Every structure is written in C-alpha cells, then in structure tokens.
Amino acid sequence: MSCSRLLHMSRTMIRTPGHFEGRFMRQFVTVRKTKTRTLEVEDEAVADSLAAPEQTGELGTPAEDKEADLEFESPAEDGLQSMQEIPFEKHVPEEMHPTDIRHSKDRQCELVRDYIHRQLYESDGFFNSAESQGLGSRVFCPPDIKFGELVGESDYRRKQYEFYDMNDTAFLTPCELFKPHYGHGIVRWLLAARKSVKNPFRILEIGGGNGSVALNILDYLKEHHPEEYNLCTYTIVDLSKSFCDVQKKRLKKHKKKFKNYNMSICDWDDKVEEECFIIGLEVLDNMPHDKVCIVKKQWRQCEVAYRDGDIYELENEINDTMIYECLHLYWAYEQQLKEEAQYPWTRAGRKQFRDKVTRLLSGHVWDKSKDIYLPTTCLYFLRVLRDYFPNHHLFLSDVEFLPDTCSGKWAPLVYERGPSTKGQRLLHNDYLIDNSGSVDIYFPVSFDFLKFMYENTCDGRRGEVFRNADFMLKYCPDVNLGETRNGYNPFMEDCINVSTLMTEANNPIDDPLPY
Numbered sequence: 001m002s003c004s005r006l007l008h009m010s011r012t013m014i015r016t017p018g019h020f021e022g023r024f025m026r027q028f029v030t031v032r033k034t035k036t037r038t039l040e041v042e043d044e045a046v047a048d049s050l051a052a053p054e055q056t057g058e059l060g061t062p063a064e065d066k067e068a069d070l071e072f073e074s075p076a077e078d079g080l081q082s083m084q085e086i087p088f089e090k091h092v093p094e095e096m097h098p099t100d101i102r103h104s105k106d107r108q109c110e111l112v113r114d115y116i117h118r119q120l121y122e123s124d125g126f127f128n129s130a131e132s133q134g135l136g137s138r139v140f141c142p143p144d145i146k147f148g149e150l151v152g153e154s155d156y157r158r159k160q161y162e163f164y165d166m167n168d169t170a171f172l173t174p175c176e177l178f179k180p181h182y183g184h185g186i187v188r189w190l191l192a193a194r195k196s197v198k199n200p201f202r203i204l205e206i207g208g209g210n211g212s213v214a215l216n217i218l219d220y221l222k223e224h225h226p227e228e229y230n231l232c233t234y235t236i237v238d239l240s241k242s243f244c245d246v247q248k249k250r251l252k253k254h255k256k257k258f259k260n261y262n263m264s265i266c267d268w269d270d271k272v273e274e275e276c277f278i279i280g281l282e283v284l285d286n287m288p289h290d291k292v293c294i295v296k297k298q299w300r301q302c303e304v305a306y307r308d309g310d311i312y313e314l315e316n317e318i319n320d321t322m323i324y325e326c327l328h329l330y331w332a333y334e335q336q337l338k339e340e341a342q343y344p345w346t347r348a349g350r351k352q353f354r355d356k357v358t359r360l361l362s363g364h365v366w367d368k369s370k371d372i373y374l375p376t377t378c379l380y381f382l383r384v385l386r387d388y389f390p391n392h393h394l395f396l397s398d399v400e401f402l403p404d405t406c407s408g409k410w411a412p413l414v415y416e417r418g419p420s421t422k423g424q425r426l427l428h429n430d431y432l433i434d435n436s437g438s439v440d441i442y443f444p445v446s447f448d449f450l451k452f453m454y455e456n457t458c459d460g461r462r463g464e465v466f467r468n469a470d471f472m473l474k475y476c477p478d479v480n481l482g483e484t485r486n487g488y489n490p491f492m493e494d495c496i497n498v499s500t501l502m503t504e505a506n507n508p509i510d511d512p513l514p515y
Helices: 003-012 112-121 153-166 181-193 212-224 226-231 241-250 321-340 347-361 376-388 447-457 468-475
Strands: 030-032 109-111 201-206 232-238 258-262 276-281 290-295 298-307 310-316 372-374 392-399 413-416 426-428 439-442 464-467 498-502
Touching (some): 181 212, 181 276, 181 468, 201 212, 212 226, 241 258, 321 347, 321 376, 321 447, 376 447, 392 447, 447 464, 468 498
Parallel strands (some): 201 276, 276 392
Antiparallel strands (some): 030 310, 290 298, 298 310, 413 426, 413 439, 464 498
C-alpha cells in the first residue's frame, strides 16, 4: 500500500464512536471494556515497572513485593534498567512446542490470533467473501504505469486514484505500482544470492496475490537468463482460493515451471534440503498477532470470549507457547535497543527519534497504553523456515508505518467495507468486530524486531533491512525508468513506509542482455 493512499484513507474514513461498554466477570480473569481508543487497566495503575520473569517468578503468577522506583512511559520508551539478559531457550519448557499455530478449541474463548485468522482467512473471511457480498473481487490486476508519459507527482497520484476507482476493494503495493521493474529487481537479488548455478533454482512465494510478481520474475528470467529459467521451479502458497485461481490463469504460459497450493505456510510439513528462495510481499501485515497487556503489574495474554451475542476481551495467565517465546524475544530486543540507543548519533538513537516522530504523526503521542500486539504467527513462520528450509534465502517486504491504528504498540489498522457501510470505508478503533467478510485487520511491521527474531530463531543467519528507495536503487536494472517528465521518481520518493528484510544482500550481477 502506498504512503499517499494510507494518508488519504486517514482523512476520508468514517470514524466510529467508542460505545461498547459491556463487561462481565469470570473467576481469576479480568475483563476490560473494549471499543475505546485507550484501554483501561482495572484497580491499579501499572506505570511503575515492567517485570521480567526472573523478577516475578513464573510468568503469570503474583510477584513478591519488591521496591520499584522506576517510571516508564510506554513499552517503546521504558528504561528496562532492572531487567537481566534473557536466554531464549532456558525459560521455555521442552514439552511446549505446538504443531499448529491455530490451536484454540473452545469457540467460547479463543486467542486473539485465532479470532483474527477467522476474520481474515476462513471461507466467510475478508479475503474470500468479497464476491459473495456484492463488493466485486479483491483480485485486481492494474495495467503497467508508463512513468515517462506522466508529467509529475500529481499525474502519478491521479493514476493511482484511477486504479482505485476501478476496484476499491484492493490495495496497491510497490510490486503492483512499480511492475515489472520491482520484480526484475528481485530477480537480480536472487541471482546475486545464489550459491551455485548448478543447484536447482527453487523459488517459493508466500501469498502470491494476483501473480504479478511471479509473472514478472519468470518473464525476466526467460528473456535475460534462459539457462536459469530452465532450472527454475516457482511455487506459490496462498490461503485465498480466488487468488490461487487467478494465479493459474495469469501464469498459464509458464505452467511447466509454476505450481501453487491453497494452504498456509504455517502448515508446511515437507522438508526442503535444496537451496530455496523464500519471497513474501505484503503478507506479514495480515499475519494474525496476539495481544498482551499488564494487569496488576503482571503480564497477561488477551483472549476473545463470546457470551449472549456479545464479544469481550479477557485477560488470563500466559499459558501459550508462542506468546511466551515471543514476549521473551521482545524483552531481549527492548534491552538491546535501550543499550544501543544511549547515544543519539548511533543508528539505534536515530531510529528512536524517528519512532517518537512516528508516534506524533500517528496520533498516539499521548497514548499510554501498555498493550502490545506480538507477531506470534510471524515467529512461527520463522520457525518453519528454520525447520523445513535449512538452506533458504529470505526476502520479505511490507509496511512499517500505518496511520489511524488502534491503541497499543504495533496495533493494527482496522477498517470495514461492506453492504452495511454502503461501499464506504469505516474506520474502527478496535479489532473486536464480529462481522466476517468485510473487516480488514492490517498490522504495521517492525523490521528491526523482525530482524532480531529472525537472527535469534535461525541460528547463524543474518538479515539486512532496506528502505524501498534503497532496494530499488541497488537492485532495479534501471531506476531512471521510473522518472516522470519533471524529474519526480516514484521509485525513490513513493512508498516511504515500506521496508525490506533480505539475506545475502550481495551486489547484483549485470544482465547478459541490455535491459
């Protein structure tokens, strides 16, 4: 999604008032009101400290009385001075290794990630129900933009609005706006990262959408690198059946090299020993997250409960493996970030300043919520890479900043579009909306934390984070092809909220044929 589109949405969406006041009590479980911009913690303020497991005993048990004189503003800005270094394996029991990320059995009370997964990916979810609700297909294949024929930025923005008028249910991402050049840049990364030209050339794309990137990659390989094309096999894993159908149609001319599966990457169970390239474009933002909060100075996992036709959010003791491990990684990440950001001239110091500016621009400068949305599904995905793709190369691109998100760190942008909204986008300030099929839940991605999780999950692996402009400048065959007549270049100046994590970011190899 382009930055201009996000800012346009923030000005045009209809806002809903916080009106949901229902709550009920359950033994040993705290119930908080929802649908409000700031979620409140009952009985006690929790601005004193954030305790690590070493300080509180077992996670989720009452802490012993200890003197705490530290004051923290938010999880993103807390000092964490009293925290000890946290080993990643020491505190995780061996028996706590789930085989399925979606494991809630009781529909009367389920984890937040299970609730979000149903809202997005089930048969009546957001990505599969557009046609049945009369909204048109979310599958949208806009034509290539001829940048040299555009006058400047205003002409470029007008072209974007024309695409959205054609199909307002879809979002335009860099791989769609900059095609085919974005896909060609990925090919140059693939070839530069490849270990040997004699190895099978295996590419796996997660969430292939309408197949534009796969088409651009295979076309470019066939034209400029025919020997590599002959060794190539391109596989797409996608949860949306409608997207899988359109991928087969668009890639029909590459049918001997292409295949796709209607499944989740988290369900992958076939170990691939060969060298393999994993590509994920705009898929992390829709990976379900879990939510944790602080209640009476203790961390709790949030759950979604149903009673008498209403939806509630409950807080319970942390008993889920993925939440437990992801929270430990978060603590260690915050401790490392605090140590590195002591000096404002360092990279971490500059990023901390940018984060404060981002909080100001996103309207959360006064948000004191202690809630955190943890990317547990993303962590499970990284474990799948570690266990089933030991010789992988990774390329992940997504949105790092979103306006008008809910309250809390890494909270999602939640909007609804359906018959009840008469085709307009209705912005919500909470993810608890039991209206499957018309609600999109869209998370920003912290690429620094993603890099930290990746390097600590896949031992020995190292990743590098690029901004969109840096990636295009390094890997696009000819970045001047994106320049308009007055010098404005969307490759360099648009999609400023998009970042990329890649491994083996080697210098690209020149093409044998002129581009």
